[in-house]
Amino acid sequence: MKLLITGFDPFGNENINPAWEAVKLLPSKIENVEVIKLQIPTVFKKSINTILEGAKEHKPDVIICVGQAGGRYDLTIERVAINLDDARIKDNEDNQPIDESIYTDGQDAYFTSLPLKAIVKEIQNNNIPASISNTAGTYVCNHVMYGVLYHIEKDVIAKKGGFIHVPFIPQQVLDKKNMPSMDLKTIVKGLEAAIKAVGKYDNDIKITGGTEF
Numbered sequence: 001m002k003l004l005i006t007g008f009d010p011f012g013n014e015n016i017n018p019a020w021e022a023v024k025l026l027p028s029k030i031e032n033v034e035v036i037k038l039q040i041p042t043v044f045k046k047s048i049n050t051i052l053e054g055a056k057e058h059k060p061d062v063i064i065c066v067g068q069a070g071g072r073y074d075l076t077i078e079r080v081a082i083n084l085d086d087a088r089i090k091d092n093e094d095n096q097p098i099d100e101s102i103y104t105d106g107q108d109a110y111f112t113s114l115p116l117k118a119i120v121k122e123i124q125n126n127n128i129p130a131s132i133s134n135t136a137g138t139y140v141c142n143h144v145m146y147g148v149l150y151h152i153e154k155d156v157i158a159k160k161g162g163f164i165h166v167p168f169i170p171q172q173v174l175d176k177k178n179m180p181s182m183d184l185k186t187i188v189k190g191l192e193a194a195i196k197a198v199g200k201y202d203n204d205i206k207i208t209g210g211t212e213f
Contacts, residue, residue: 001199002034004060004158005191006051008067008140011042011092018169019066022187030192033199036060042092042140044085048147055157062198063148063158064114066191067141069165070172073180074129075190077116078136078163081146082109086138102146110149114162115197115204122197128190129182132209136163164194 007020023037036058040050055063069076083106085097116132123130136142145163152161166187173179 001032001062002036002058002060003062003064003195003198004036004038004051004054004058005195006038006040006054006063006065006144008040008042008047009092011140012089014068014172016169016172017068018166018172018184018187019068021169021184022166022191023066025184025188026191026195030195031199033195035195040065040144044087044091044095044097044140044143046093047140047144051144051148052151052157061159062114063161064194064198065141065144065148065163067144067163067165068168069141070168071179072165072167073182074131074167075123075187075194076131076133076165077114077119077194078112078133078145078165079116080109080111080134081136081142081149081163082138083107083146084138085143088139091140102143103150106146106150110146110153112149112162113152113160115201116162117207117209118201118205119194119197120209121205121207122193123190126189126193128186128193130190133165134211136165141165160198164191166190
């Protein structure tokens with residue numbers, strides 16, 4: 001199996017992005033999975049185009065995008081992406097789309113095709129906090145997840161795709177009181193576990209992963 005995994009460059013007021021810092025530390029082979037790493041810009045449209053170029057070059061079976069979710073304390077596997085850009089802040093090229101469709105001919109939402117519950121369990125088996133998230137936001141992370149799933153449906157750029165959010169790393173929260181963080185090595189270990197699950201499970205496992213709010 002060939003897996004393309006992406007991480008964003010820094011955005012907002014941050015000078016580092018734990019998504020890319022973790023992705024670039026992943027080994028090139030995890031069990032039966034060949035891992036190809038790609039940095040993408042935190043820019044609407046350009047981020048998706050960069051992934052499409054990478055998919056055309058490497059022809060992956062699976063695409064996983066990784067992004068920063070400051071404020072979350074665990075690795076969160078995204079269940080769904082919605083067809084909406086509503087940027088709270090500008091991206092790295094000063095774009096700020098508000099209430100815009102990502103693709104006018106796309107579905108209202110796409111659900112991940114990754115075995116997300118198996119991924120959560122595999123990460124937790126390594127004593128790392130993980131859970132399912134039911135919102136990828138409305139910024140570039142959701143934009144990218146939606147774009148990947150849209151192009152899987154329309155152009156078959158891969159068989160499966162999805163998104164994982166990771167917390168801040170400790171150096172990012174030195175001036176952020178009561179903000180959760182996770183050690184970079186732990187994030188890397190969690191992503192390795194996620195990739196192992198993708199290689200192991202063609203279909204998801206049947207366990208609860210829902211929330212009450």
